[in-house]
Amino acid sequence: MQVVPKTRELQEFAEKERRAGRRIALVPTMGALHEGHLALVHEARRRADRVVVSLFVNPTQFGPGEDYAAYPRPLELDLEACRSAGVDVVFAPGVEELYPDGAQTFVEVERVSQPLCGATRPGHFRGVTTVVTKLLVAARPHAAVFGLKDFQQVAVVRRLVRDLGFDVEIVGVPTVRESDGLALSSRNVFLDERTRPQAPSLRRALLAAEAAVERGELRGETLLRLVADEIRAGAPLGSIDYAELRDPESLEPAPGVLGDPTLLALAVRFPVGRGEQRVRLIDNTVLRPPSAAAETPPEESP
Ligand code: PAF
Numbered sequence: 001m002q003v004v005p006k007t008r009e010l011q012e013f014a015e016k017e018r019r020a021g022r023r024i025a026l027v028p029t030m031g032a033l034h035e036g037h038l039a040l041v042h043e044a045r046r047r048a049d050r051v052v053v054s055l056f057v058n059p060t061q062f063g064p065g066e067d068y069a070a071y072p073r074p075l076e077l078d079l080e081a082c083r084s085a086g087v088d089v090v091f092a093p094g095v096e097e098l099y100p101d102g103a104q105t106f107v108e109v110e111r112v113s114q115p116l117c118g119a120t121r122p123g124h125f126r127g128v129t130t131v132v133t134k135l136l137v138a139a140r141p142h143a144a145v146f147g148l149k150d151f152q153q154v155a156v157v158r159r160l161v162r163d164l165g166f167d168v169e170i171v172g173v174p175t176v177r178e179s180d181g182l183a184l185s186s187r188n189v190f191l192d193e194r195t196r197p198q199a200p201s202l203r204r205a206l207l208a209a210e211a212a213v214e215r216g217e218l219r220g221e222t223l224l225r226l227v228a229d230e231i232r233a234g235a236p237l238g239s240i241d242y243a244e245l246r247d248p249e250s251l252e253p254a255p256g257v258l259g260d261p262t263l264l265a266l267a268v269r270f271p272v273g274r275g276e277q278r279v280r281l282i283d284n285t286v287l288r289p290p291s292a293a294a295e296t297p298p299e300e301s302p
Contacts, residue, residue, distance in 0.1 A: 001079075001082060001083050001087055001088060001089070001090060002088070002089045002090070003079065003090045004089055004091050004092070005091075005092055005093050005094065005097060006093065006097060007093065007097060007098070007134070007137075007138040010052070010091050010138045010139055011138060011140065013052075013089060014052075014138075014139055014141075015140070017049070017050050018140065022048075022049035022050055023047070023048040023049050023050070023142045024048055024049070024050045024051075024052060024140065024141045024143075025043075025045070025047050025048035025051050025052070025141055025142065025144070025145060025171075026044070026052045026053075026054065026136070026139040026141035026143070026144045027040045027041050027044050027051065027052070027053045027054070027087075027144075027145050028054045028056075028131075028132060028135050028146070029053060029054060029056075030055070030056060030057045030058060030071065030186065031055040031056075031057060031072070031073055031074065031075065031078045031186075032072040032073070032074060032078070032186035032189075033077075033078045033081045033082070034176075034184045034185075034186065035176050035184055036149065036175065036176040036183075036184035036185070037081075037147075038081065038085050039147075039173055039174075039176050040145045040147060040173050041053060041082070041085045041086075041087060041145075042085070043145050043171060043173050044143065044145045044171075045085075045086060047142075047143045047145075047169075047171065048141075048142060048143060050088045050089070051086070051087050051088050051089075052087070052088065052090075052091055052139045052141065053082050053087045053089075053090050054090075054091040054092070054093075054135050054139070055075070055078055055090060055091070055092045056091070056092065056093055056098065056131065056135075057073060058098075058127055058128070059095060059099070059127075060099070060106075060123075060126070060127030060130055060131065061123075061124050061125075061126075061127030061128045061131065062124075062127070063121055063122065063123055063124065066121070067187075067190075067277075067279075070190075071186070072186060072189060078090075091135070091139065098131060098134050105130075106126055106130045107126070107129045107130045107133045107160065107164075108126045108129060108130075109125065109129050109156050109159045109160050109163070111250070111251075112125075112152070112155050112159045112250065112251050113125035113126065113129070113152075113156050115152075115244070115246065115251055115253075116152050116242055116244060116246070116265050116267070117152055117267065117282065118152070119242070120242065120267065120280075125152075125153070125156050128153055128156065128157075129156060129157070129160050132144075132160065133160065133164070136161075136166055136168060141168055142167075142168065142169065143169040143171050144157070144169075144170055144171070145171045145173060146170065146171070146172055146173070147172070147173055147175060147176075148172045148173060148174055148175055148284075149175040149183045149184075149185065149282065149283065149284070150282070151172075151248075151263060151265060151284045152251060152265065154170065154172045155249060157170055158170050158249075175283070177203065178200075180200040180203075181200040181203030181204065181207075182199045182200045182202075182203065182281075183202070183203065183281070183283045185281065187279050187280070187281065188281075190272050191270065191279060192272060192273070194237060195237055195238075195270040195271065195272065195279070198234060198235035198236070198238060198270065199235070199238075199270065199281055200234070201231050201233075201234030201235035201238065201268075202231070202235075202266055202268055202281055202282075202283040203283060204230055204234055205226075205227040205228075205230035205234070205243075205266060206227070206264060206266065206283060206284070206285040207285075208226055208227065208230045209223050209226060209227055209264050209285070209287060210285060210287060212226055213257050213288070213289065213290070214290060218256045218257040218258065218289060219256045220254065220255045220256035220257075221256075223245065223257070223264070223287075224243055224244070224245065227243045227264070227266065228240060228243060231243070231266075231268060235268060235270070237270055237271060238268040238270050239268065239269050240266070240267070240268055241267035241268060241269055241280060242265070242266070242267050243265075243266045243267075244265055245257070245262050245264055245287075246262070246265060247260075247262070247263070248261055248262070248263040248286055251263070257287045257288070257289050258289070259289055260289075261286045261287065261288045262287045262288075263284060263285075263286055263287075264284060264285050264286075264287050265282070265284040266282065266283050266284060267280055267281070267282045268280070268281055269281075
């Protein structure tokens with residue numbers, strides 16, 4: 001496995017592989033790798049001859065007061081995990097490599113970036129789309145693989161590649177969960193003995209909404225009330241950032257589950273330590289009205 005810190009080196013690798021007719025898949029990450037990331041690597045392996053994983057904690061996607069400094073950076077463990085998973089190249093640039101002195105170029109996807117996490121984390125997706133653009137330019141992949149836990153991120157990146165004409169397939173991989181339903185996330189390490197047992201409530205709330213839809217309850221207001229009740233009951237320390245129904249592609253608001261698959265997206269904040277700081281967990285499901293559910297497997301979009 002090669003570890004490459006420079007964009008130019010990665011471009012040379014990509015050019016050579018492409019000339020030899022080999023397919024490249026990129027797995028962009030911020031490190032602190034867990035089973036969820038390894039599922040992305042596994043999917044990348046299935047789709048390509050060469051797998052590139054990027055490890056880069058991207059400063060521009062963190063807002064002031066967010067956890068950029070505290071974000072875990074276990075580089076040696078991440079490299080070991082990549083080696084064991086059969087990764088070919090790890091791209092691990094320094095901040096100055098991707099944001100050279102005086103950098104002032106950003107890539108912004110407008111409407112899809114605005115609701116949900118975009119509303120509570122202004123500037124977050126501008127940072128994501130800027131760095132993903134740089135990673136695509138560096139790795140020149142045929143496919144780039146992302147986790148559907150960050151559903152909005154996948155929708156935003158899809159819009160980005162369509163709008164800028166990148167010749168890359170964006171692949172979304174279903175969320176990997178702990179046995180109690182908690183979605184794997186590098187931020188789960190911030191949960192403590194009080195909040196960790198409450199965190200699976202996000203998943204329980206999503207399952208309650210899925211069950212209600214199966215029973216024929218399709219009204220948005222009722223479904224969102226059910227979700228909020230479930231969170232309040234199971235996670236008294238949590239505060240809901242948002243619980244919303246949206247079109248899975250455009251992310252425009254949806255009044256209910258009206259004949260088409262509908263995204264139910266959820267973000268809940270939990271206090272950490274003595275409560276001055278918060279960890280924010282997200283999760284989602286795509287609700288399908290009973291007739292559509294029979295036709296399409298869950299979690300395959302956007
Ligand atoms: O999902 C992430 O880990 C990050 O947002 C990404 C896509 C690697 C960009 O920094």
